Amino acid sequence: MKNRPVAVVTGASRGLGRGIAIALGEAGFTVYCTGRSDRQAVGPWGGTVRDTAELVDQAGGKGIVAICDHLDDFKTEALFKRVDAEQGRLDLLVNNAFAMPDWAVPDGNFWERPLSLWRDMIDVGLRSSYAASHFAAPIMVRQRCGLIANTSGPGGKIYRHALPYGVGKAGQDKLAHDMAHELRPFDVAAISLWPGLIGTERTLAGIAAGGVVGDNAGNLPHIETPFFIGRVLAAIHAAGDAMTLSGGTFYSTELASRYGVTDADGRLPESRRPLFGAPLYQPISCEVGEAVHDSGV
Template identity: 50%
Template structure:
């Protein structure tokens, strides 16, 4: 079956960045999208963007954007989020686990012990929050008889990227997708991990703008945050998507397979040759 009509979607961490782009792409295709985040007012965060602004833009694009202020470090708020979705919609078709706490010092040079200990907070809102959101979303997805869960991830799950805290978080959500797929398989719910490339987000754009000549080539090859949303849409429409469940997929490669191009009309490059192949897991199941 194809998850095409009247979709109900939850995208976590969608005030800005990848989550915002994914939410806008899916909302622009007519979905009802619940967008979560902690930023209520412009200026509350160092970077621009609020959950309300994302929801409003979805509605302007023809979808139904619903802003939910939610701290994904608080399990009770996450439980309330999905209770609201059930109460208002009675269903859930797609969950995108994207919420991520990006701590200060993440991209600083040097070994992990010379960086703030708070870097491990990324294992709470990032790794753990993906588990919790999936936990509370599961009954709604199972009730549908079909569904899709996407964990946004990166090549950092396979290579050294920003240090062990970041790498552990990405490797964990990759493995989580594999293992959750085993549990969800009887219910026709697919679970994948999506490796995104360098994204042209508010954060990276700030870096590009600071030194445009230095980063010109990187900016030219960067993906828009909406590209991942278009790839997720194509996957949701694929009647054979269960065959992709439990695996890690490079967004650029999956887009190429489905004939999905970025909003600039270009096909983003895969970084597999430079950063490594997606992790392969043993098919053994021990309960």
């Protein structure tokens, strides 16, 4: 397919990142799948970026292996130089890289946990989103279009898991909001997304063991497949109205309702708004009084 839209999905070796990449492939994207794992999985849950790239191909897109440790700014910069050299454009950046050890899933006192948890959730997570956006923005600004999407969650508003987790999620929302202000003159958008319970291998294993679900997480109607957010992002790209969303934080299922998107299993998962309330940040077009569609936020 000629003139495929181009996306970079960070942290695409497994879980949500893998699902997003595959869903974008289904929509015809060329997807640079980033992560540290080439032919051997890093961590207990399996998956490599090479596996993901092959699945993107099978879905109808073009998957490109992009081995990158996002703790290394030089490697991150080289990634986006490569994208620019090979494609000459970048339509979508999905900031999804994040590290969460299994032992950090249950709530626990920060002083009883190793300081490495900050590196995992803030440096691998929030800081890598800033660095990737820093190197992606010049490409998008030059072409005067593009979308940066951060995968976040209501942990920035409520207490969940561990202190660095909430700090990181709050930062993802604020990062998108403030980037949107600075990117606005160049018609480049930035948003943050709150998924429901994501049906990754780890989440499904936790549910099977009797954990995960509950008032502080959601229940079975809130479960989304890992492909759902990718489908939503593909729909935003196809609609061409990302600037009306820019700066906002959104429940993924509410955006799906706006764009007529269903999950891979044909369902529309329920929003967790009744549990967690409205996200803090509205689209900046609302702040300046422009007319926008009702986003439900």
